Amino acid sequence: MNSPASPTGIRIGLSAVVIGLRLGEAVVLTTRAEDGSAALPFGPFDPARDRTFELALRAFVTDQTGFRPGYVEQLYTFGDLGRDSPRATQGPERLREVSVGYLALTADAADTAAILRHDGDARWRPVLDFFPWEDYRQGRPAALTGLEGALKTWAAGDARKQARVEALFAPGAEARWSDSRVLERYELLYEAGLVVEAARDADRPAPALPSGAPMASDHRRILATGLGRLRSKLRYRPVLFDLMPGTFTLSDLQRAAEATTGVTLHKQNFRRGVERTGLVRATGRFSTGTGGRPAELFTRSASDPLDGQTLGLPLPVLR
Structure with a gap:
């Protein structure tokens, strides 16, 4: 017979x-949780009603935000005990909560901002507001001063702890910073009690350090996983184009790569690298909205370059 304090099932x-x-x-699409904090679009899977995880996900994202996602891929399954979520739910069911995270990329964030559902406070929020220590575009992030x-x-x-701090945050050694290890850095800060969620889950006062905007449940952990996955994929898949409009300047493409990775790229090396990959082609048209000399517009190549080999974009970091 199951103890009343033991989980008896899974949700x-x-x-x-x-x-x-x-x-x-x-930016990331967020909603508002019951406690007022930012949350990812989230909903339960009903095995009696929902045919697949993905169809259920698409339905409640659209219902909660008004946004219809395009391509999505599964990120990870989160089922650790002892986090605010997943944990046993309240009430007689005592169900263990398991979260399945998905990543979706869109080129429509700017165009859909005005049509999001505001009754659920759906909005696009800068990703790096949640991870200020990940933004090196203006030099070493100010948030790292107190956190280090x-x-x-x-x-x-x-x-052992010292080695982890050195490996993940590389104090005083920017060249060793690995932009894809977003989740590991967040998890270390959580373990050290330096993010709001760690204090909340342990019923302690929130830390006074600038540790980014908190999120409901374990949603910042899931977002960290998504950002790390995206940063990693940029190096071997041309996923950046999934965030871009149909035509763009090479400066637009570089700014998109910098906004995603949180680092500043070498302009000439980035352009030369992009052109060598064959991933873009010139349209013969020019943009006049650059504030200076008209810039040539490019689009993604229709065919796979280099004998069908799939490549990511070059990311030559400016040191």
Whole structure:
């Protein structure tokens, strides 16, 4: 016989990380949780009603936000015990919550901002508002100043913790920063009690450090997974084009790559690299909205370059 305090079943929830570009920033589609905090579009999977996870996900994203996602891919299944979610739900069912995260990319964030459902406070929010320590575009992030000191105190006397801090945050060594390790950095900050969610889940006062905008449940963890996946894929798949309009300048493309990775790229090397891949072609038209000399407009190549080999875009970081 099951103990009243033990989970007796599982409830599956689906979370959507929908990322786009708006006003030169990478943005994520959010809603508002019951406690007022930002949340990812989220809903339960009903095995009696829903034919597939993906169809259920698409339905509730559109219902909650008014936005219809295009291509989506599964990120990860989150089922750790001891986080705010998943945990056993309240009430006699005591169901264990398992979250299945999905990633969707869109080129329509700017165009759909005005038609989102505002009764659920659906909005596009800058991704790096949630991870300010991930934004190196203006140099070393200011948020790291306080966080590094707190991490040093937390890891003092523990060689293993110190090694993790060094590997993930590379204090004083920007060249060793790995932009794709977003989740690992967030998890370390959570373990050290330096993000709001860690204090909330342990019923402690929130930290005074600038540790980014909090999210409901474990949604910032899921968002970190999505951002890390996107940054990693940029290097071997041309997924950046899934965020771009039909035509764009090479400066537009570079700003999109920088907004996504959080680093500044070398302009000439980026352009030469893009042209070598064969992933873009010139349209013969020019943009007059650049504020200076008209810039040539490009579009994604219709055929796979280099004998069908699939490539990512070059990301030559400016040092």
